[in-house]
Amino acid sequence: MALTSFSFLCFFTITAGIYYVIPRRFQWMLLLAASLVFYYVSGGWAVLCFLLYGIVITYLAGLTLERVKEGSKRKGLLTGIFVILTLIPLFLLKYVRFFGLSAPFGALAPLGISFYTMSILGYVIDVSWGILPAQRNPFRHALFAAYFPQMTSGPITRYSQMAGQLFAPHAFSYEQIAFGAQRILWGFFKKLVISERLAMAVNLVYDQYPVYQGWYLVVATVCFAFQLYTDFSGCMDIVLGVSQIFGISLPENFTCPYFSRSISEYWRRWHITLGAWFKDYLFYPLQKSGLFIAYLDWSKKRFGKKRGKKLPLYTGMLILWFSVGMWHGGSWNFIVGSGLLHWFYIVSGELFTPLWKRLIALLRINTEVFSWHFFQGLRTFFLVNLGFVFFRAPSLRTALSMLASMGRVFNPRILFDGSLCRLLKPQDWVLAIFSLLILLLVSVLQQRIRIRETLAVQNLAFRWSLYLLLFAAVLIFGCYGGDYDAAAFIYQRF
Amino acid sequence: MTREEIFSGLNQVFQDVFDDEEIRVAEETTAEDIEDWDSLEHINLIVAVERHFGMKFTMGEVTGMKNVGAMADIIEERV
Numbered sequence A: 001m002a003l004t005s006f007s008f009l010c011f012f013t014i015t016a017g018i019y020y021v022i023p024r025r026f027q028w029m030l031l032l033a034a035s036l037v038f039y040y041v042s043g044g045w046a047v048l049c050f051l052l053y054g055i056v057i058t059y060l061a062g063l064t065l066e067r068v069k070e071g072s073k074r075k076g077l078l079t080g081i082f083v084i085l086t087l088i089p090l091f092l093l094k095y096v097r098f099f100g101l102s103a104p105f106g107a108l109a110p111l112g113i114s115f116y117t118m119s120i121l122g123y124v125i126d127v128s129w130g131i132l133p134a135q136r137n138p139f140r141h142a143l144f145a146a147y148f149p150q151m152t153s154g155p156i157t158r159y160s161q162m163a164g165q166l167f168a169p170h171a172f173s174y175e176q177i178a179f180g181a182q183r184i185l186w187g188f189f190k191k192l193v194i195s196e197r198l199a200m201a202v203n204l205v206y207d208q209y210p211v212y213q214g215w216y217l218v219v220a221t222v223c224f225a226f227q228l229y230t231d232f233s234g235c236m237d238i239v240l241g242v243s244q245i246f247g248i249s250l251p252e253n254f255t256c257p258y259f260s261r262s263i264s265e266y267w268r269r270w271h272i273t274l275g276a277w278f279k280d281y282l283f284y285p286l287q288k289s290g291l292f293i294a295y296l297d298w299s300k301k302r303f304g305k306k307r308g309k310k311l312p313l314y315t316g317m318l319i320l321w322f323s324v325g326m327w328h329g330g331s332w333n334f335i336v337g338s339g340l341l342h343w344f345y346i347v348s349g350e351l352f353t354p355l356w357k358r359l360i361a362l363l364r365i366n367t368e369v370f371s372w373h374f375f376q377g378l379r380t381f382f383l384v385n386l387g388f389v390f391f392r393a394p395s396l397r398t399a400l401s402m403l404a405s406m407g408r409v410f411n412p413r414i415l416f417d418g419s420l421c422r423l424l425k426p427q428d429w430v431l432a433i434f435s436l437l438i439l440l441l442v443s444v445l446q447q448r449i450r451i452r453e454t455l456a457v458q459n460l461a462f463r464w465s466l467y468l469l470l471f472a473a474v475l476i477f478g479c480y481g482g483d484y485d486a487a488a489f490i491y492q493r494f
Numbered sequence B: 001m002t003r004e005e006i007f008s009g010l011n012q013v014f015q016d017v018f019d020d021e022e023i024r025v026a027e028e029t030t031a032e033d034i035e036d037w038d039s040l041e042h043i044n045l046i047v048a049v050e051r052h053f054g055m056k057f058t059m060g061e062v063t064g065m066k067n068v069g070a071m072a073d074i075i076e077e078r079v
Helices: A006-019 A024-067 A073-095 A113-128 A138-146 A159-166 A174-207 A215-245 A263-269 A272-288 A290-303 A310-328 A332-351 A353-362 A370-392 A396-408 A426-448 A451-456 A460-477 B003-017 B039-053 B059-064 B068-078
Strands: none
Touching: A006 A024, A024 A073, A024 A113, A024 A138, A073 A113, A113 A138, A113 A159, A113 A272, A138 A159, A174 A215, A174 A426, A174 A451, A174 A460, A215 A370, A215 A396, A215 A426, A263 A272, A263 A332, A263 A370, A272 A290, A272 A310, A272 B039, A272 B059, A290 A310, A310 A332, A310 B039, A332 A353, A332 A370, A332 A396, A370 A396, A426 A451, A451 A460, B003 B039, B003 B068, B039 B059, B039 B068
């Protein structure tokens, strides 16, 4: 049941209707029942069994770890066992082929498994660290793991930020429902009007490689950057909007990532909850481990205090970025494109900072003006796009071949001689570019004002004209597939 | 250990980690106030503070500390 499908809209509307009619103390139970139905309808019994396994293991983990003494060896051992037990389904469904083994469940779709596994694993680790008390009610624990709006594509949530909201009674609030509905509509616009339209050009070029070469690949990659952003952030708008209608705030996953002026900043703005998860639950414990502290001592002795402390940091980051890449999928194109390449950018950026600063001083460049910030933004966007070639290409080898083609085949004439109309009809290009300009305008406004709150105080006629215009744009210009169901969200397959 | 002694020790650690003799931390100091105190340097700082005071922060405390005052509270409790 895709989030943009008609069946999901019906399912969600009925659930929301019942949610505000029943006594409030039963609301969380309804959400649990709806979540299990959603997961069963979307994935079937086999996939539901994996979810239930994760719920049972992490529920037992919480109860067990809470009773073990803080800092004891037994606690460390038990935490390790429960972490491995929680990760087993993810390994069997996603990574078994990467390690050269045959997949025991064939092509079973691991719907949202990478997302909910991260959330429930975070719960186990938080209880082990003593941050959280264990949840004693298995059904409440199940709702945290299975809450349906966020299940298929995140955001990856923390128990501490969700528990209070999920189980609390929620009164009917016109404002929350209106804001939620507006956000869903905006998500539909991003997904159906922009992402699905750009996908046609991207799929043509990437699926028919090597028919299209050189600048065709450059154009398709830039289109993919916007397709992926509008797909994933549009999905987040729908997810957060749906959840807001239930009175539950989910964490933001994006804050205008293409405005970033460095790769580090980009990762603070793109898929925020994933980066934060790996930082808190992998990178910090690693850096604080006895092994890394011994490594730090050795490194400082060998390379001096200032340089020596960087080596363990870069090694920890290498493990972090490898894991981020691996999370996207057990194949090298993800590991390189979404992981190691970004590690290389950040580390080389740090290493070359002194040289870069000297060059800036030598050329007397003013770094406090718009033109310099714009250049930094373009540079970051270019680097991110290199990673997207690996992300979108079917294999590492094809990605490298495509990058070589972009450098080798110089055909920028295709930008002006009408060749691009082979990828998309002229009216689709116009619509895509115009929609992207609207997205740019909204993104710029988002940096300065709270758009929905600002709109809410405008006159009724103005507000509703805007909403109806957006609704009409989605209906008329949206790209729908068969049965009016759009293609699945890209991140849903993770 | 008195609060003053803790802050004196923290000043030494911060100056050492961020390589800046001018740094003086206070109860309300946060990562916003020190230019190089980012999420990467945070863990180096934690390890250095642990070493200086001969104590350990739990992982929950590492990610949950709001400011230097909260850090000093934990040190005061442990040493």
